[in-house]
Amino acid sequence: MGWFKRNKDGITTSTKDKKETPEGLWHKCPKCKVIHSVDDHAKHMWVCSNCGHHDRINAAEYFTFLFxxxxxxxxxxxxxxGDPLKFEDTKKYTDRYAASVKKTGLNDAVTTGYGKLNDQDIVIACMNFNFIGGSMGSVVGEKIARAIDHSIKYRKPFIMISKSGGARMMEAAFSLMQMAKTSAKLALLGKEGIPYVSLLTDPTTGGVTASFAMLGDINISEPGALIGFAGPRVVKETIGKDLPEGFQTAEFLLEHGFLDFISERKHLKKKIGSFLGMVSPENETEAVATK
Structure with missing residues (x-):
């Protein structure tokens, strides 16, 4: 008759026997919704092995496979x-800045460094989107400018990896001036005949697109990246017309001549290395090298 008796306790598991699934073990692709383990996702360079969607990554990740x-x-x-404007809106700039430093472990939205790529000396500046949307403030502009100075001084090719929501509004004109400063530094780099590779990743918008991101000797992008100045809604309202399908994607820009080529992340190092192997200052004649 045990089958017909209700067990008051039911089928239970003691609290001490329950096992919680640790957070951070799985990654769900935002495009196809397929779930992968975090370790497998990292092995595929943070690209979905099912649909090829390229996740947004920061300098720490790019540097692991480019250097x-x-x-x-x-x-x-x-x-x-700093906070030269004493900007206050719903939240003080200084508070938001401090919170971003604490959350990300970074001091600002760009990381710069030098090393070797396929045994070639190289300088790379890479933007970090998780730091206030990769926005370009005075520190971002200054760090990029100093990285370019390092390239010029030691005659090393320069790679810029852009990923940004645009200018940092909390610094107003101080932010906008970085467009002119970085562009001027790149002009000096070009005058010295030192290669500049611009890699545009998702998303590259605003003042970053309007300055250093589109000034490369070669402009390349990852598949599906959003690249533009103003957003699609603003553009549509300005021109009063519907936008073509795929507007502001990397593929659209390639078709219209704004990019030289699109490369999957797993091929980036090889393709950039091949380009630099052909144009690197290391291949200059001795007369130019000792200028």
Whole structure:
């Protein structure tokens, strides 16, 4: 008759026997919704093995596979931003800045460093989108400018990896001036005949697109990246017309001549290395090298 008796306790598991699934073990692709383990996702360079969606990653991740053995020397790691405008809105800029530093472990939205890529000396500046949307403030502009100075001084090719929501509004004109400063530094780099590779990743927008991101000797992108100045809604309202399908994607820009090529993340190092192997200052004649 035990089958017909209700067990008051039911089927239970004691609290001490319950096992919680640790957080951070799985990654769900935002495009196809397929779930992968975090370790497998990292092995695929943070690209979905099912649909090929390229997740947003920051300097720490890019540096692991672009620099040989992931080894590099960071430039100006302690540079931090001030608050010259005493900007206050719903939250003080200083409070938001401090919260971003604490959350990300970074001092600002760009990391710069030098090392080797396929045994070639190289300088890389990479933006960190998780730091206030990769916005360009005075520190971002200054660190990029100093990285370019390092490239010029030691005649090393320069790679810029852009990923940004645009200018940092909390610094107003101080932010906007970084467009002119970085562009001027790149003009000096070009005058010295030192290669500049611009890699545009998702998303690259605003003042970053309007300045250093589109000034490369070669402009490349990862698949599906959003690249533009103003957002699609603003553009549509301005011109009063519907936008073409795929507007502001990397593929659309490639078709219209704004990019030289699109490369999957797993091929980036090889393709950049091949380009630099052809144009590197190391291949200059001795007369130019001793200028």
């Amino acid at each position: 040989d053995d992931g080894k590099f020397t960071e430039l100006n790691p302690k540079m931090t931003s």
